[in-house]
Amino acid sequence: MKLGWLIATVCLVCLFGFTMWLGIWGFAPLNSRPLAMKDALGPGPGFFPFWLAAIGISLGVLLLIEVYRGPAEKPDTASLIPERAAAFRIIAIVVLLAAAAFALEPLGFRVTAFVFIALTSLALGLVSPVAITISSLLGSVGVFHVFYQWLKVPLPVGPYDYVLKPLGL
Amino acid sequence: METLDHFLAGLSAAMSLQNLAFALAGCILGTLVGVLPGVGPAAGTAILIPLTFNLDPAGAIIMLSAIYYGAMYGGTITSVLLNVPGEAASVITCIDGYQMARNGRGGAALGIAAIGSFIGGTFAVLALVVVAAPLASLALKFGPPEFFALMLFGLCLVTGLAGRSLVAGILMTVVGLLIAMIGIDPVRGAPRFTFGVPDLYDGLGFIPVVMGLFGVAEIMATAEKPYREVIKTNLKNILPSREEWNASIGPIIRGTGLGFFLGLIPGVGSIIPTFMSYVMEKRLSKTPERFGSGAIEGVAGPETANNAYANAAMVPLLTLGIPSSPTIAVLMGAFIINGLTPGPFLFVEKPVLVWTIIASFFIGNVMLLILNLPLVGFWAKILEVPWQYVCVGTLLFCILGAYSINQSVFDVWIMLGFGVIGYLLRKLDFPLAPAILGLILGPQLEKSLRTSLEMSAGDFTIFLTRPITLTLLILSAVVLIVTALNLAPKQIREASDD
Numbered sequence: 001m002k003l004g005w006l007i008a009t010v011c012l013v014c015l016f017g018f019t020m021w022l023g024i025w026g027f028a029p030l031n032s033r034p035l036a037m038k039d040a041l042g043p044g045p046g047f048f049p050f051w052l053a054a055i056g057i058s059l060g061v062l063l064l065i066e067v068y069r070g071p072a073e074k075p076d077t078a079s080l081i082p083e084r085a086a087a088f089r090i091i092a093i094v095v096l097l098a099a100a101a102f103a104l105e106p107l108g109f110r111v112t113a114f115v116f117i118a119l120t121s122l123a124l125g126l127v128s129p130v131a132i133t134i135s136s137l138l139g140s141v142g143v144f145h146v147f148y149q150w151l152k153v154p155l156p157v158g159p160y161d162y163v164l165k166p167l168g169l
Numbered sequence: 170m171e172t173l174d175h176f177l178a179g180l181s182a183a184m185s186l187q188n189l190a191f192a193l194a195g196c197i198l199g200t201l202v203g204v205l206p207g208v209g210p211a212a213g214t215a216i217l218i219p220l221t222f223n224l225d226p227a228g229a230i231i232m233l234s235a236i237y238y239g240a241m242y243g244g245t246i247t248s249v250l251l252n253v254p255g256e257a258a259s260v261i262t263c264i265d266g267y268q269m270a271r272n273g274r275g276g277a278a279l280g281i282a283a284i285g286s287f288i289g290g291t292f293a294v295l296a297l298v299v300v301a302a303p304l305a306s307l308a309l310k311f312g313p314p315e316f317f318a319l320m321l322f323g324l325c326l327v328t329g330l331a332g333r334s335l336v337a338g339i340l341m342t343v344v345g346l347l348i349a350m351i352g353i354d355p356v357r358g359a360p361r362f363t364f365g366v367p368d369l370y371d372g373l374g375f376i377p378v379v380m381g382l383f384g385v386a387e388i389m390a391t392a393e394k395p396y397r398e399v400i401k402t403n404l405k406n407i408l409p410s411r412e413e414w415n416a417s418i419g420p421i422i423r424g425t426g427l428g429f430f431l432g433l434i435p436g437v438g439s440i441i442p443t444f445m446s447y448v449m450e451k452r453l454s455k456t457p458e459r460f461g462s463g464a465i466e467g468v469a470g471p472e473t474a475n476n477a478y479a480n481a482a483m484v485p486l487l488t489l490g491i492p493s494s495p496t497i498a499v500l501m502g503a504f505i506i507n508g509l510t511p512g513p514f515l516f517v518e519k520p521v522l523v524w525t526i527i528a529s530f531f532i533g534n535v536m537l538l539i540l541n542l543p544l545v546g547f548w549a550k551i552l553e554v555p556w557q558y559v560c561v562g563t564l565l566f567c568i569l570g571a572y573s574i575n576q577s578v579f580d581v582w583i584m585l586g587f588g589v590i591g592y593l594l595r596k597l598d599f600p601l602a603p604a605i606l607g608l609i610l611g612p613q614l615e616k617s618l619r620t621s622l623e624m625s626a627g628d629f630t631i632f633l634t635r636p637i638t639l640t641l642l643i644l645s646a647v648v649l650i651v652t653a654l655n656l657a658p659k660q661i662r663e664a665s666d667d
Contacts, residue, residue, distance in 0.1 A: 004597045012340060019347055022362060032364055042623035045354040045361055048615040049347065056343040063336045080596055082393045089392040093564065094589060097385070100568055101581040109569070116568070117561055124392060124557040135558065139565050152223045153573045 004080050005067045009060055016056035023049045092123035108158015109148075113140035172302045179524025183231065183532055191228045192529050195235025196536045202236060203243020203256060204548050205559045210240035210256045211495040211605070212384030215376050216566040218503055219573045226507040227522050231529040233503045234483070237496055238290065238530070241439070241479045242537055245282045245472055246548050249275055258439035258475045261447045265460060265467030272463045276545065280407035281417050281465055282472040283541040289425040289477035290534040296429055297484055297527060301516070304488040308513035313624065314631055317617035318641035319435070320610050323491045325645040326436025328603045329652035338603050339649075341594075345607025346614065348373055355612045356619050368579040375502045375609055377571040377584040382601050383495065384567045385588025388560045390595060395556045407545055409465065417469035420450045424473030431474075432481025435491040438602060442478040443471035480530055486511050487523060490613070495605040502609065506574070 021027070023046045026034040035046030082090060096119055103112045117136040126132055141164075147153040182188065198220075202213030214236050221229035244259035249266035262282065269278040311319070328338040351362045352372030363369040409417060424446045431442040450470040451460045460467050482493040490512030492498040504511045515523050541548070571584040594601060625631035632638050 008593070008597050008599065009340075012344065016343075016347070019362070032362070035359070035361060038627075039357070042627055043619045045357050045359040048618065049350045049361065052343055052347050052350070056340065056347065059336050059340045059343065063334070063340060066334065066336055086393040090389050090592070093385075093389055093392060093560075094585070097564065097568070097581075097585045097588070101578055101585060104568070104572060104578055104581065113565055113568075117565060120561045120564060121557060124560055126555070126557045135561070139562065143565065143569065147219060147569065147573070151220060153219050153569075154576050155569070155573060 002067060002070070006064065009063045009067065013057055013060035013064070016053045016060060019049060020053035020057070023053065089124055093120065096120050096123065105156045106158070108160060109155040110140045110144045110164060111158055111160060113143065172298065175302075175520050175524040176298050176528060178521055179526070180528040180531075182227065182521060182525040183528040188228060188231050188525070188529060189532065191224065191232040192235045192533050193536055195232040196239040196533055196540055199236035199239020199241075200243040200246075200537070200540065200548060201239075201551065203240035203259075204246050204551050205554070205563075208559065208563050209383050209387055209496075210237060210244070211379055211499050212387060212563070212567075213240050214496055214499045214503075215379045216384055216563065216570040218376060218499075218506065219570050221503070221507075222573065226509055227525045229507050230500070230503060230509075230526050231533075233500055234526065234530065235533045235536075237500060238476065238479045238533055239537060240496075241475055242283070242286050242541060243548070245286075245475075246279060246545070247552065249278045249282070249468075250549055250552055256439075258443050258478070260440060261443045261471045262468055264447070265462075265464050268461065268463035269465065269468065274463065274465075276407040277409045277413055277465065278468045279545045280542065281409050281413065281469045283407075283538055283545075285417065285421045285424065285469045285473035286476035286541075287534055287538040288421055289428055289473035289475075290480050290537075291531065292425045293429045293432065293477040293480035294527070294530045294534065297480060297530070300433070301484060301488055301523075301527065304484065305513040305516040308489050309517070311513075311637070312635075313617040313620040314635055314638045315641070317614060317621055318632065318638040318645070319489060320491060320614045320617065322641045322645045322648070323435035323485070323493070324603065324606060324610065324614075325648045326434065327438065327493075327606050329648045335649065335652045338600050341600055342603040342607040345604035346611040348378070348604075349608050349611025350615070355616045368577060371575075372612075373583055373608075374571075374574060374580050376499070376506075376574055377580040378587045378608060379495065379499055379502070379605060380567045380571055381584040381587025381589075382591035382594075382605065384563060385584060386591030386595055388563050388567075389588065389592040391556060392560055407542060413465045416464075416466050419453070420446070420466045420470030421473045423449060423453075424470040425477045428474035428477025428479075429481040432478040432493070433484050435485040435489065435493055436606075437478075438494050439475065439478055439482070439496075442474040446470040446474035476534075480534075483527075483530065487515065487527070488513060492606060492609060495602050498605050498609045 022032050023035045026032045035049065036044035037046045037050060038044050096116055100112050100116045114136045117139040118132055121132045121135065144155060148155045198217060199213070202208050202210060214233055217236055218233065221232055224232065240256060241258060244254055244256035245262055245266070248254045248259040248262040249270050252263050252267040254260045254263055266278045266282070269275060324342055328342050329335065349372065351369055353359070353370055354361055360370060427446050427449070428442045431437045447467055447470060450466045451457045454460065454464070454466060482497055485491045485493055486497050486501060490510065492501045501511055509515060509519065567584055568581055571580045572578065574580060591601060621631055632642060
């Protein structure tokens with residue numbers, strides 16, 4: 001736990017340092033320009049982020065000292081690193097969400113949601129093909145129908161609308 | 170008199186068939202959100218925002234508010250029957266509620282929670298009607314320095330009560346404020362930290378960030394440790410016995426006052442009133458040894474305080490534009506999506522709309538009582554839905570919700586990124602609430618600070634020469650010093666640590 005806190009705090013300090021650096025000097029390769037600390041009317045666009053980053057760095061260092069000097073804890077890796085099966089489920093969720101984000105506009109909501117639900121259900125341990133098929137259909141076509149048709153929420157239709165629409169899906 | 174007229178006009182609008190339907194739908198969905206472990210009220214309210222896209226602003230806010238207080242009640246059911254709180258405020262109900270369920274009195278525990286919630290919520294709405302207009306009038310006299318100090322005070326309270334380390338709490342607030350800096354500068358219009366990416370010009374979407382931090386992260390945590398077995402208890406007899414009634418009246422009255430009072434203070438999270446109510450009832454009890462083994466007072470007091478708080482917490486939002494908790498911050502986001510800015514000007518510019526929303530709280534409380542007493546068995550059945558379906562459904566709604574706000578896949582990536590960050594921060598026990606409040610208050614806080622400094626030609630003493638500003642800054646410093654030196658009352662410290 002202590003190691004985790006130290007790593008997280010160092011990451012935060014680096015983030016604040018990077019923000020401050022970007023604010024003062026900018027970074028051409030990242031298309032970032034320096035922000036003025038002051039202008040004719042008063043504090044400029046760089047004023048607030050600069051001081052926030054400065055406070056963040058100071059607090060980060062303070063937290064590093066607090067954690068480093070705090071009572072030594074037993075290595076509690078069990079609570080930080082999930083067991084194998086749980087780690088698989090978590091990684092599967094992240095990968096499938098990323099895949100869904102990639103596929104959402106090219107394939108449309110219905111196809112993406114159908115595949116996403118089916119694969120996520122399998123990854124989380126559901127085994128019944130009937131239950132997975134029904135929930136995938138309800139979650140993709142059913143949800144699309146409710147949100148797109150009834151509630152007029154704009155969702156990506158995808159290239160297969162000419163096939164799905166005549167089928168009533 | 171004018172307030173009463175406005176309230177009656179609002180009540181009449183809230184009683185329209187359409188708004189009643191929105192409130193009912195919100196109560197049902199909210200209770201469902203609260204009942205399903207793995208979906209907290211903040212994430213639940215955020216992912217259901219797309220449902221309201223084509224509603225008029227009043228209907229949308231009525232529905233989302235009903236989801237909010239429905240979720241606050243729904244969390245009780247899982248606390249009693251699963252020993253797993255559906256949301257943070259129900260943590261304390263687990264102690265005696267779960268024991269009552271094990272003793273075969275789960276129905277009575279849920280019954281008294283519903284009745285106490287109704288009484289606490291209804292009183293809080295009536296008190297809200299009385300205090301909202303005067304408070305909004307007072308807030309109209311505030312200038313940028315006062316608003317800056319008020320927001321700082323709210324952030325200090327959230328930070329101070331956020332968790333085990335004050336430094337970590339402030340650090341997370343700073344993170345939230347810095348994330349809010351991404352996009353167009355609210356005063357001069359200059360792009361900041363956008364790296365030439367057009368999607369970043371509007372800043373990181375608040376709703377996708379909340380969905381990530383509270384929705385996706387929560388699902389990842391649930392997938393790591395799926396929840397436990399539901400207790401089989403007697404849910405047929407949900408009305409408490411005469412002895413249980415007598416024991417509950419005092420806690421309900423005290424819980425109402427405590428919850429309402431604490432809800433008025435911007436920045437006090439929902440867990441503090443419930444925890445303080447529990448400690449108070451235990452101290453006042455002649456038989457404190459019963460607490461922990463199924464004392465009904467341990468359910469009645471905290472649950473009443475919880476609902477009184479939930480309704481009273483709308484006061485700082487509606488009158489000052491300051492959210493007290495992540496869920497209220499999501500509601501504030503919903504106001505903004507609907508083109509409304511919560512705060513004192515809303516009472517001047519759209520009085521009927523504000524009073525319609527306030528009146529709908531009252532209707533919502535009645536609906537929740539009607540829904541929850543006879544339908545306890547139904548909600549208990551929902552707990553038996555396999556956790557995998559809950560996870561998959563929530564993730565799907567997160568994708569749908571994040572995408573549909575701006576029809577942008579970029580927001581889905583933001584949600585996913587913050588989901589991973591939120592999961593890691595949860596594992597490390599970093600508080601997330603200060604980051605969320607920092608994120609939503611960031612632009613206003615910066616605008617108030619910079620406008621104040623423009624008013625004073627860069628002189629910081631402007632904050633020390635105005636009485637309200639000075640008082641609020643002193644109070645902010647007191648909160649931080651009390652937290653840093655560990656001087657807060659023991660029960661508040663324990664609640665914050667939870």
